[in-house]
Amino acid sequence: xxxxxxxxxxxxxxxxxxxxxxxxxxxxxxxxxxxxxxxxxxxxxxxxxxxxxxxxxxxxxxxxxxxxxxxxxxxxxxxxxxxxxxxxxxxxxxxxxxxxxxxxxxxxxxxxxxxxxxxx
Amino acid sequence: xxxxxxxxxxxxxxxxxxxxxxxxxxxxxxxxxxxxxxxxxxxxxxxxxxxxxxxxxxxxxxxxxxxxxxxxxxxxxxxxxxxxxxxxxxxxxxxxxxxxxxxxxxxxxxxxxxxxxxxxxxxxxxxxxxxxxxxxxxxxxxxxxxxxxxxxxxxxxxxxxxxxxxxxxxxxxxxxxxxxxxxxxxxxxxxxxxxxxxxxxxxxxxxxxxxxxxxxxxxxxxxxxxxxxxxxxxxxxxxxxxxxxxxxxxxxxxxxxxxxxxxxxxxxxxxxxxxxxxxxxxx
Numbered sequence: 524x525x526x527x528x529x530x531x532x533x534x535x536x537x538x539x540x541x542x543x544x545x546x547x548x549x550x551x552x553x554x555x556x557x558x559x560x561x562x563x564x565x566x567x568x569x570x571x572x573x574x575x576x577x578x579x580x581x582x583x584x585x586x587x588x589x590x591x592x593x594x595x596x597x598x599x600x601x602x603x604x605x606x607x608x609x610x611x612x613x614x615x616x617x618x619x620x621x622x623x624x625x626x627x628x629x630x631x632x633x634x635x636x637x638x639x640x641x642x643x
Numbered sequence: 644x645x646x647x648x649x650x651x652x653x654x655x656x657x658x659x660x661x662x663x664x665x666x667x668x669x670x671x672x673x674x675x676x677x678x679x680x681x682x683x684x685x686x687x688x689x690x691x692x693x694x695x696x697x698x699x700x701x702x703x704x705x706x707x708x709x710x711x712x713x714x715x716x717x718x719x720x721x722x723x724x725x726x727x728x729x730x731x732x733x734x735x736x737x738x739x740x741x742x743x744x745x746x747x748x749x750x751x752x753x754x755x756x757x758x759x760x761x762x763x764x765x766x767x768x769x770x771x772x773x774x775x776x777x778x779x780x781x782x783x784x785x786x787x788x789x790x791x792x793x794x795x796x797x798x799x800x801x802x803x804x805x806x807x808x809x810x811x812x813x814x815x816x817x818x819x820x821x822x823x824x825x826x827x828x829x830x831x832x833x834x835x836x837x838x839x840x841x842x843x844x845x846x847x848x849x850x851x852x853x854x855x856x857x858x859x860x861x862x863x864x865x866x867x868x869x870x871x872x873x874x875x876x877x878x879x880x881x882x883x884x885x886x887x888x889x890x891x892x893x894x895x896x897x898x899x900x901x902x903x904x905x906x907x908x909x910x911x912x913x914x915x916x917x918x919x920x921x922x923x924x925x926x
Binding site: 585586619 | 794795798817821824825828832874878881882885886888889894895896897898899901902905906
């Protein structure tokens, strides 16, 4: 899995490319953990280029949501596929995650502006 | 001019010259050293001359078929991991590739980038991913395998099995594939403790009206009443299982059973719960 990220003020948009699965979960976990350690707990997870999510990947998203919320932040989902939305529904996580189809809307839900991009 | 050290050596075997060259060029761009062969004898001669990490092997070669080359290549002193390629969409070639211990199987046509992803996955796979899979039954209606307990093997098996279901409607195929993957991963991880010296037994049965998969793992089973770390035991709170898992020091997860239950029509465990059957009805 490859991940890029960019910041909009205090919101970080994470863009994973590939699968979020047991075998590849460490990459995403490390990126989120690093952000949390830096106090950057307002996170948008852009799923547009995610090709597959298994239960471990979904579990990782839940775990990072809980971590961010405990520190006053949040993890919001952007551009989930119909398949991902179905998975959220059958695991009752649709009632947990806020889902957006526009990055502006997702970021605005935190209340931020201005753009700075970088890659990890 | 700088010379990059190749990340691996790939032998591309296809009688379609244009495709062979295109694949070689893609792989070279991705950092691989490539060799090419237009038929089986040339491929085997290349393998005698030098070791390669991966062989992309067309099945429909003139004269000696790719399946014959697969059998011969497996006898090499240092056999490569072999990815079979074919435009034949019948189950027979897939099953014979599996019997021949091919590492992966890809149907033509495929997006060019996909072959680079496949070769990258093959290159990164651990030794456990190449352990032999015993094919107990190679009928398209009854495929039965005994396979070592590793996640990479589980992925390899899933890839083969789900290509047998390529003609199903997308939503059915995706649901079955996800459920099968979840159960097989559970079997090798929790039942087999990711110990490749232990094995899981997998049966995939197809009738006109249903798909049935049975997975037996070598573990002691589990108690459904002692799964506080799983979402299926916390229907009233979708986050509680994560807190329990953190307290227990478990990796994130716990959603496999609740997910699988919703994706298939029936999920039946034996008494010990080290054997599970999933059923998906097709009408």
